[in-house]
Amino acid sequence: EDQVTQSPEALRLQEGESSSLNCSYTVSGLRGLFWYRQDPGKGPEFLFTLYSAGEEKEKERLKATLTKKESFLHITAPKPEDSATYLCAVQPVGQAGTALIFGKGTTLSVSS
Amino acid sequence: DAGVIQSPRHEVTEMGQEVTLRCKPISGHDYLFWYRQTMMRGLELLIYFNNNVPIDDSGMPEDRFSAKMPNASFSTLKIQPSEPRDSAVYFCASSLALGLPLHFGNGTRLTVT
Numbered sequence A: 001e002d003q004v005t006q007s008p009e010a011l012r013l014q015e016g017e018s019s020s021l022n023c024s025y026t027v028s029g030l031r032g033l034f035w036y037r038q039d040p041g042k043g044p045e046f047l048f049t050l051y052s053a054g055e056e057k058e059k060e061r062l063k064a065t066l067t068k069k070e071s072f073l074h075i076t077a078p079k080p081e082d083s084a085t086y087l088c089a090v091q092p093v094g095q096a097g098t099a100l101i102f103g104k105g106t107t108l109s110v111s112s
Numbered sequence B: 001d002a003g004v005i006q007s008p009r010h011e012v013t014e015m016g017q018e019v020t021l022r023c024k025p026i027s028g029h030d031y032l033f034w035y036r037q038t039m040m041r042g043l044e045l046l047i048y049f050n051n052n053v054p055i056d057d058s059g060m061p062e063d064r065f066s067a068k069m070p071n072a073s074f075s076t077l078k079i080q081p082s083e084p085r086d087s088a089v090y091f092c093a094s095s096l097a098l099g100l101p102l103h104f105g106n107g108t109r110l111t112v113t
Helices: none
Strands: A003-009 A012-016 A018-027 A030-038 A045-050 A056-061 A062-066 A070-075 A084-092 A106-111 B006-008 B010-011 B019-024 B031-038 B042-050 B051-054 B064-071 B074-079 B088-095 B108-112
Touching: A003 A084, A012 A018, A018 A030, A018 A084, A030 A070, A045 A056, A045 A062, A070 A084, B006 B088, B010 B019, B019 B088, B019 B108, B031 B074, B042 B064, B042 B074, B051 B064, B074 B088
Parallel strands: A012 A106, B010 B108
Antiparallel strands: A003 A018, A018 A070, A030 A045, A030 A084, A056 A062, A062 A070, A084 A106, B006 B019, B019 B074, B031 B042, B031 B088, B042 B051, B064 B074, B088 B108
């Protein structure tokens, strides 16, 4: 069964304290892996797509990396405005018409 | 573009009542998805459409749930009769194709008492 597991469930950081969020996945084949950010009361907002192992994407203080088993979202010198829930999702390949499968997310709190 | 638009933002209803959630996808997006989000289970796919045709409804919990897409700019998710365990945030999303990013609306928070 296709599955996505995110860890930790919650993470508290001080402003400027870098860390990483993990997304482990089990799929028969991976078409793409997506990272989203979700603020309270809002829908998820797209951040990155990664398609193959070794690929990296960056946006401001965020960098996403991908291996054959997992993805990391690295947060460098976070600020309070980075506080949000970060969701990982996979698009399996090999099953025509399969939609994104989401993990439960990591809730990040950054204090000043 | 206004993005994906959902209505209402909040819905409070009593058990047994019919509930209808509405969604307007981004113009030109061929795919429309309905997801449900709870603390326990996270984001779960309920159903998705391609060019107004339902493709996968295996996530619809039971016959009380139904979804329609009468045209490219409108979709509804109906729950009849509603139950307290249906309380959740329901999201609509659209995309140009499978494998491309989903664009989400801001959801409908449903509370069934």
